[in-house]
Amino acid sequence: MDSADLRGSKRKADDADTPPSPASATPQLPRRIKPLDQVVVNKIAAGEIIVAPVHALKELIENSVDAGSTSIDILVKDGGLKLLQISDNGHGIDENDLPILCERFTTSKLQSFEDLQSIGTYGFRGEALASISHIAHLTITTRTANSPIGLRATYSDSKLITPKPGQPANPKPVHRNKGTQITVEDLFYNVPSRRRAFRSPSEEYTKILDLVGRHAVHCGGVAFSCKKYGDADVGVSTTAGATTTDRIRRIHGNAVANELLPFEVSDEYLGFKVKGMLSNANYHVKKTTLLLFINNRSVDSSSIRKGIESTYAPFLPKGGHPFAYMSLDIEPHRVDVNVHPTKREVNFLHEEEIVQKICESLQEKLAAVDTSRSYALTQALLPSAKAVPSNSSGQKAAARAASRTEEGAQPLVAKPKKPYDYNMVRADTRDRKITTMLQPKSQKEDGGSAEGDEYEYDDNRQWTSVKYQTIKKLRKAVWDTKHKDLCELFHNHAFVGIVDEQRRLAAVQHGLKLYLVDYAAVAFELFYQIGLSDFSNYGTIRLNPPLALKDILEIAVEDERKRAEDVDSDSSNEFDWEGAYKIVDTLVSRRDLLKEYFSMDISEQGELVSIPLLLKGYMPSLGKLPSFILRLGPNVDWYSELECFDTFLRELALFYVPEILPKVDTSSDSPDNEKEEEGGAGGWRDATALAKRKDELNRTVETILFPAFKRRLIAPPSLLQGVTEIANLRGLYKIFERSC
Known part of the structure; x- marks a missing residue:
């Protein structure tokens, strides 16, 4: 029997150990590749x-x-x-x-x-x-x-x-x-x-x-x-002049039509608007009914579905699910509709932020209309309580609860089972510390800074479509390399506190575990991704008065010279000091490119007028500005489109990473004991100013950076080196049990 005939067929027991004869074997030639018929x-x-x-x-x-x-x-x-x-x-x-x-x-x-x-x-x-x-x-x-x-x-x-x-x-x-x-x-x-x-x-x-x-x-x-x-009967029939509620009534019945809430929310920065009709807390079914239209296209979205279900969970009995009709309008240039042959799915920018915004507004809506229902339900479950008048929806809920109680059924509000202590999560990612609600006002109402007009914010971004395939390629690379577990950690963490300011480490909790996070490395990835997602649509930080690039580079060169002399007295001669000043000509010659794509405005005289604003409310350290300008010369590939965009955005992200502040000397308040420390251009000579900057930076990391990690970060596998598990609640309980 030919060896080819044995493939895919049963062999007899006596043939199992008999190899085919080499002489009789027919050589297998590779099949030729041919185009399919049209x-x-x-x-x-x-x-x-x-x-x-x-x-x-x-x-x-x-x-x-x-x-x-x-x-x-x-x-x-x-x-x-x-x-x-x-x-x-x-x-x-x-x-x-x-x-x-x-x-x-x-x-x-x-x-x-x-x-x-x-x-x-x-x-x-x-x-x-x-x-x-x-x-x-x-x-x-x-x-x-x-x-x-x-x-x-x-x-x-x-x-x-x-x-x-x-x-x-x-x-x-x-x-x-x-x-x-x-x-x-x-x-x-x-x-x-x-x-x-x-x-x-x-x-x-x-x-x-x-x-x-x-x-x-x-x-x-x-x-x-x-x-x-x-058939004479019509399965679906609606009229052209019917309202949305009437159309829902004709198709899904009176039960849901009588319990609908109008819903609407929008956000200009995220570029979306959503409106629709959703069921209130008096209506629930065994399976969620979601009628979702994105830019008038009937689609399904697992993230929106899960967000709605989790938002309704506290308001509905166990096993209950809502009805939701939503029409989501997103600016067309932010949506990619060509991702599925049947157009069942679409991709759009800032999906997580949009879902979070929708769920927060929905929760407020449900909480506002649920007061009467909760009160009526309490009256039904407590026979000794006196009845009070309520609206029709509240009376229906009370009647249902009363009938269940009279029949001996389990009440709607069942007594929860007490979980084991080692399974109890000690923090909720949605909770806020009171310190985050008492932030000092750092900017004037007119946009200027609180301590003089050194700079002013302008976050009136004009969103335009990005047509560069290089940017789309870089964005796709970020999505393709995301780490699922790290994304889950950062999107659902609870900030604990800053652990080491010198090493830029902070503690966060996720579930039952406590982690140590290198927030400098995470911030670098965040600002690089913001640079890609908001490309050519940044806000601006205007410098008043403008700074001469030559003066900025002189500071950078002097810092580099001192650093080189501290490391090796001979190494300072290896630095091309004259070449550093050519960076001014490079940046001035590309001023149009920098202004159009990166909101970095440079005058013809070589003065820096503005720098890009990546994250609203976050001001990068201007002490790092000289180093940033100096690195734009040798570290940016100005001759390749993809490499230019990529390297510039990485240098910009490095500039935005929180700086390392020197330790504050609190041994004495005397001016004689105030030491000059290296903390950017010029160093820190005032311990009071250093302590103030330290408090400001720590507050910024907690209230601006980590919430941004939660909303916008797509964590890559490289951040695994910057996240370390330091405690596990279950493990700690085992240790305590052994010690007792």
Whole structure:
């Protein structure tokens, strides 16, 4: 038997130890690589776009809404596998566009790749109809407002075909009102394996009703109807003039419609606005119902779903889940919609901050309306208490609680089980210290500093789309290398305190563990990532008066000279002192680039007018400014776009890292004992000023840096060296038990 024949087949027991004869073995040649046939390519692509009838209908509904329709009717047979028909009254399809209508990547909504940064429609790739034509029989009947008669065209494999043999493949004139009707028959007729995978037509029809219901709730001003072929009853039916509450009532019932809360929150800095309707604390079901639309696109987001569920958890009984309809509008250039073939998922900037903002506002909303419910519930659970009048929702909750108590059922507020001491977390990441609420005012209301007009903040950022592939590549590298456990630690930590100011170490708690964190290393990663995410959109710190670059470099050169002499008296001769002053010419010649991309304004006379503001409320040490300017010469690659952006942002991040302050000499308050310490340009000669700066820096690290770590940091694996576990509650309990 040939060795190739043995592969994948059972061998007999007596053949198990008998190797094939080398003489009879046939040499295996590598298979040649050949391009796939275009028909196969198109069917593979169709399988990625159209996974089930509901996906085909989603594409067709989005096209109808994009066409300005105010009425959409859907007819379904056998769960959409036998027939899927959608009719609308939109603007129709021009006769000249019909020949290429079903070809791949033909669209009226996208002209260039840069248009993806501002896409505001549902579909844009031009693959939906092409994909359907490869796996179903497709017929399109349409009429525009300027056309006296309608046209009917039949398609197969992206091409116009004749509906009957012997006839031309041109569109046929038919009677039709303004709009378009798309008929999809025998879906997956030529992909039998995919067709056999569907369990039942009723299950597919249920998915279709859910999809139509979602769009019927969201698309105000559009009437929807959906029903089975041959049935008189309509599965979904809404009118164009119905309010959002009425549409929810028609689709999801009175129980949820009577317990809805309007919800709205926005943030100009994060560039988003969300509004919707959410259930209050009197309504709960076994599974969360989330109708989420991002820029009018029906999507799912696990982070938003988890955030909503965790926010509702304290307000609902155990096992209860809410209903939520949310329409989230984000500036188009911050959203990437082209990340999933079916457009089920999208990526957008500052996702965690946006989710946190939504959940905080939702929690305040629920807490504000939950007062009467809680009071009524207390009255129901305490028979001796006197009844008090309440609103209708509170009375319903009280009645439910009373009925459960009378029947002997477990009350809604069950007595919690006492956890073991070694499993109790001692801090909540949402708690705030009272010291963080009593921050001294460090800036004037007009934007100037509190101790003179040395600098002023300007955080009125004008967000623009970043089109540089190099920046997108650097951003992607950050996301691809993130460390999941470290991200969880920093996003859910509780700040304990600063441990060592010289080594820049702080203690944080996460769960049952205590960690020692090198906040200088973490700050470097944070500011580098802020430099990438906010590229060309920074705020500014204006210097008043402007500082001459030559004077700044003289300070930097002098510091370098002293440092070199302290290390080795001969090494100072190796430093190119004259070359350092050429940095001024380098920076002045690139002043336009620095101002446009990095908000670093340099005058023609070589004066530094402003530096970038990366984090609102955080002022980098100007004592590090000379070193920063000096390093921009040799450490930045000015001749390669990617290397230039990357190296400059790393130097900027190093400049923003909190400085190391010398120890404060508190042995005597006498001026004779005040020592000159190295603490940036000029050193620290005043112990009082040094102590003041130390307190200010420690407060900044606690109230600004660590909250920023929680909101914005994408922790890379390199930070593992800067995070050390120093205590574990369970381990400490074992030690104490042995010692007792």
